Amino acid sequence: MISSPPKLRDELEVIRGMDDIPLIFDPVTGNYHRITRAGEVVLTYLDGTRTREDLVALLSRADEARAEALSRQIDTFLAALDKSGLLEGSAPPDKPQDTGRVRTSMLMPRIVLTRSLPRLLEPVAVVLRAVPAKLLVLITSLLALVGYSFGFHTLFTAMPPAKDIAGPAFLIATGVMLLCVFLHETAHALVAQILGTPVRGLGVALLFYFMPVAYVDRTDAYRFRGRAGRVVLAMAGILSDGVFCGLSGVVALNSDGLLRDTAALLLGMQLLMLIVNLNPLMPSDGYTAIEAATGLTNARGRAFSLLRHAVRRQELPAHLAHLSTAARRGHMTYGVFSVVYVCLLAYAMFHAVPVTVDLSLSAVGR
Incomplete structure (x- = not known):
């Protein structure tokens, strides 16, 4: 249950990770929780002195249309924090991940x-x-x-x-x-x-x-x-x-x-x-x-999605359509390289199987 007013647990640490990405580190579980930069701003106000309504009013700046959208976003954000056990009064976090062998x-x-x-x-x-x-x-x-x-x-x-x-x-x-x-x-x-x-x-x-x-x-x-x-x-x-x-x-x-x-x-x-x-x-x-090196995430997924849409002559989804021509070519080159790599590796492994079997048998005297 979300406490009112919501408050971030005292022992949590908010840091910046690779490419300046905001993260919440939970020392109890050892987990890192990735958040948006907008979420990082909201965290600064989760000190237990402001209710949910106070947060909406503060961040919307008396703009009613903006307040309605912010209200839904803040509810979603607080629910995610609560589900992860990051708020005071929410369910205890899971046991530390590094216990046991x-x-x-x-x-x-x-x-x-x-x-x-x-x-x-x-x-x-x-x-x-x-x-x-x-x-x-x-x-x-x-x-x-x-x-x-x-x-x-x-x-x-x-x-x-x-x-x-x-x-x-x-x-x-x-x-x-x-x-x-x-x-x-x-x-x-x-x-x-x-x-x-x-x-x-x-x-x-x-x-x-x-x-x-x-x-x-x-x-x-x-x-x-x-x-x-x-x-x-x-x-x-x-x-x-x-x-x-x-x-x-x-x-x-x-x-x-x-x-x-x-x-x-x-x-x-x-x-x-x-x-x-x-x-x-x-x-x-x-x-x-x-x-x-590139700061990209899921480059593999984007590359194969681009190749698939190119082969099928389909319209690109929104998250790929905005890519620059250079970025698109780079991803597709990566995808083609991956396909060639798999074909060459499969060929090499196929021809290596008999030799590996012979070596294994000779090692045990057969």
């Missing part, structure tokens, strides 16, 4: 392995904060670029065909790759720590209840407003993978036997991981970086 969702249950990363990473973050940010990003990017170039050149020019690699190398490479995945997520966590928005935890999610995926909870990244920092945060894992890819290439070129075979397989897995992390159709690191 296991969280469930419709398609991706999550197991939290540790919440100690901020404490462990802070000594490293202190040292890195002393380095100019642009220099740090430049060095890391160059190392990643050199690493990817060297590693994949080694994979395609100096390594034996995957079908000729047998024995336990596949199992060892898989174990090392799992470690690389956690280091990938730790890189995200380290950048978040440097930016002053520590991650909430490191864990494993089961995509569709059977596919293990490592993750870090970057919910508080909403607090960081700069686009450049958010792009680096999104790309941190990919950059760290580039460094490890280069190291794998060095090992592969300077070894033989089991160690060489393991490094060769690891390079192949790292190539696959890069392809997955650049997937334009999922909330991958690459897609997140694009959103952070």
